[in-house]
Amino acid sequence: xxxxxxxxxxxxxxxxxxxxxxxxxxxxxxxxxxxxxxxxxxxxxxxxxxxxxxxxxxxxxxxxxxxxxxxxxxxxxxxxxxxxxxxxxxxxxxxxxxxxxxxxxxxxxxxxxxxxxxxxxxxxxxxxxxxxxxxxxxxxxxxxxxxxxxxxxxxxxxxxxxxxxxxxxxxxxxxxxxxxxxxxxxxxxxxxxxxxxxxxxxxxxxxxxxxxxxxxxxxxxxxxxxxxxxxxxxx
Numbered sequence: 709x710x711x712x713x714x715x716x717x718x719x720x721x722x723x724x725x726x727x728x729x730x731x732x733x734x735x736x737x738x739x740x741x742x743x744x745x746x747x748x749x750x751x752x753x754x755x756x757x758x759x760x761x762x763x764x765x766x767x768x769x770x771x772x773x774x775x776x777x778x779x780x781x782x783x784x785x786x787x788x789x790x791x792x793x794x795x796x797x798x799x800x801x802x803x804x805x806x807x808x809x810x811x812x813x814x815x816x817x818x819x820x821x822x823x824x825x826x827x828x829x830x831x832x833x834x835x836x837x838x839x840x841x842x843x844x845x846x847x848x849x850x851x852x853x854x855x856x857x858x859x860x861x862x863x864x865x866x867x868x869x870x871x872x873x874x875x876x877x878x879x880x881x882x883x884x885x886x887x888x889x890x891x892x893x894x895x896x897x898x899x900x901x902x903x904x905x906x907x908x909x910x911x912x913x914x915x916x917x918x919x920x921x922x923x924x925x926x927x928x929x930x931x932x933x934x935x936x937x938x939x940x941x942x943x
Contacts, residue, residue: 723853724903726774726861731899733770734868736922738762739892740929742872746881747933755876755884763869771862779854785846792839796832803839804829810842871895889926896922 742759749755796803804825811821828835840846872892875884900915 723857723860726778726857727864728899728903730767730770730774730861730864731868732896732918732921734763734767734865735871735892735896735899736925737766738869739872739888739922740925742876742929743885743889743926744929744931744933744936746876746885747930748936750881752876752881752884755881756873759869759873759876763866763873767862767865767869770865771858774861775854775858778857782854785844788844788846789836789840792844793836796835796839800829800835803835806843807835807838814842868895893919893922893926 738759741762742755745758746755807828808821808825811824812818816824828838872888875887875891878884879887897915897919900918901911903909904911904914
């Protein structure tokens, strides 16, 4: 049971990038788009419809994109590991020399580097781990799942997208807009703070960075909404 919990925890940490990306992109893109539509159309129906379309289409697109990109990356890593296994089996002395050179380059004393290389040569599994880590920058034991990452991305985008949209589901456009902006920018700031649990970066700096990203998208949406309104485009 403990192993299952630990493996799930590791997988979640490895998927943290997709979770944060999904939440951030869901909030930022939806906020910018529906704010611009709200300003340009002043129609609650148009805003809600557009928001639901954006969330549904983009969540699927982002989820599939995450799955495809993660699977491609993992398949590429698997191929590199397979080739490395063949090299270790077919030309172990050459691989030992390469590893010895790597240890020396890392700053280990010559004698220590030689002892380490000799020790690694006694265990093919250990040698694969060392070669993969130092030369391929891949960890053979990593257990990330492209499907799980895609699911995290999908649901994270939906959750993030509903943060700016929720106000429009409950309130008239003019009243909903300030609430939507405030909740979303506040949510982005909290998301930035949340990431510091794992990154150990300064809390305020991380929060304000993602807050500013959302603000840029918001300003772009406002500008487009004002532009469309100035043209008199009303459908």
